[in-house]
Amino acid sequence: MAKRHVNAVNQIDERIDLQRNAWLVTEAVLLAMNASLREIGSRRNRQIKKQHHTIIANRAELLRLLQLNSELENRVERASRLAALESEQFLHRVGADLHDGPAQLIGFALLHLSSLAPCLGEPDKVGEAMEIIAGIHGALAEAMDEVRSLCAGLTMPRIALLPIADALRSVIQEHEQRTGTVVRSDIAILPPDTPHFVKASLCRLVQEGLNNAYRHAGGQGQSVKAWTTGDAIAVEVADDGPGIAPLASMGLQGGLGLVGLLNRIESLGGTMKILSIPTGGTRLTATLSTMAHEGSAGQ
Numbered sequence: 001m002a003k004r005h006v007n008a009v010n011q012i013d014e015r016i017d018l019q020r021n022a023w024l025v026t027e028a029v030l031l032a033m034n035a036s037l038r039e040i041g042s043r044r045n046r047q048i049k050k051q052h053h054t055i056i057a058n059r060a061e062l063l064r065l066l067q068l069n070s071e072l073e074n075r076v077e078r079a080s081r082l083a084a085l086e087s088e089q090f091l092h093r094v095g096a097d098l099h100d101g102p103a104q105l106i107g108f109a110l111l112h113l114s115s116l117a118p119c120l121g122e123p124d125k126v127g128e129a130m131e132i133i134a135g136i137h138g139a140l141a142e143a144m145d146e147v148r149s150l151c152a153g154l155t156m157p158r159i160a161l162l163p164i165a166d167a168l169r170s171v172i173q174e175h176e177q178r179t180g181t182v183v184r185s186d187i188a189i190l191p192p193d194t195p196h197f198v199k200a201s202l203c204r205l206v207q208e209g210l211n212n213a214y215r216h217a218g219g220q221g222q223s224v225k226a227w228t229t230g231d232a233i234a235v236e237v238a239d240d241g242p243g244i245a246p247l248a249s250m251g252l253q254g255g256l257g258l259v260g261l262l263n264r265i266e267s268l269g270g271t272m273k274i275l276s277i278p279t280g281g282t283r284l285t286a287t288l289s290t291m292a293h294e295g296s297a298g299q
């Protein structure tokens with residue numbers, strides 16, 4: 001009886017041990033699962049954080065590229081606007097050079113061609129006719145030189161090596177020779193090393209001013225003055241003719257000469273004034289800094 005009782009107790013103990021072992025195993029498995037789930041979770045977290053940083057960095061890079069792109073777009077737009085402005089200024093300058101140079105000389109030749117007709121068939125006017133023909137020949141040859149130098153991109157190459165005072169004197173002399181008229185001149189001591197385009201612009205002003213004085217004022221009282229004022233050179237071309245209407249009132253009837261000169265001088269940052277003197281005559285004055293640089297328009 002007692003033995004049966006002991007066996008029963010032993011069986012119960014064994015069952016309890018088995019039960020405990022099963023729980024321990026279950027708990028260990030659960031703990032292991034828990035630990036691995038935590039590990040998986042924290043690995044996920046780390047990955048998500050890493051991806052988040054990458055997304056933020058990519059976003060910043062994208063914003064930087066967008067900014068760069070819009071800056072480049074602005075730069076391209078500015079460059080194309082500048083190119084359009086420069087080509088417009090270039091066309092104006094070429095137009096003004098064609099007008100002030102070859103067109104004036106061809107105009108002069110045409111003017112003298114008409115005075116040749118009365119000499120034809122008159123034996124006693126042969127000498128006069130030869131003189132007119134020589135004048136026409138000279139003007140056309142000069143026009144040809146001007147066209148050639150314009151094709152080569154040069155303005156008034158014959159004055160390139162001269163200091164501005166001598167360049168102005170040579171323009172005056174050419175006008176006197178071509179027209180057979182006299183020009184009073186008063187050229188002060190001027191800086192010897194002005195940039196070519198400053199020199200060329202002021203020489204063009206004298207050339208056009210004197211051409212106008214000859215064509216529209218009969219060459220009466222033609223005069224040229226030049227002096228320095230601060231870092232600029234001022235030039236004045238005057239005559240005692242009938243005077244001139246204000247430039248604005250000329251509208252489309254006026255030629256290209258004065259408008260071209262105004263554009264040329266102002267595009268270099270200079271000033272130009274056209275005055276009709278009350279006692280008669282016209283006075284054209286321009287002031288241009290020797291520091292002027294090409295393409296200073298709009299600055």
Ligand SMILES: Nc1ncnc2c1ncn2[C@@H]1O[C@H](COP(=O)(O)OP(=O)(O)O)[C@@H](O)[C@H]1O
Nearest residue numbers: 212213216217241243244254255256257258282
């Ligand atoms: N010195 C001047 N005396 C009188 N009128 C002038 C003088 N200069 C210019 N003009 C007038 O101004 C106009 C415009 O001159 P300009 O622009 O040089 O053109 P263009 O000489 O080719 O006619 C001339 O047509 C003329 O009527």
Ligand SMILES: [Mg+2]
Nearest residue numbers: 212255257258
């Ligand atoms: Mg003119």
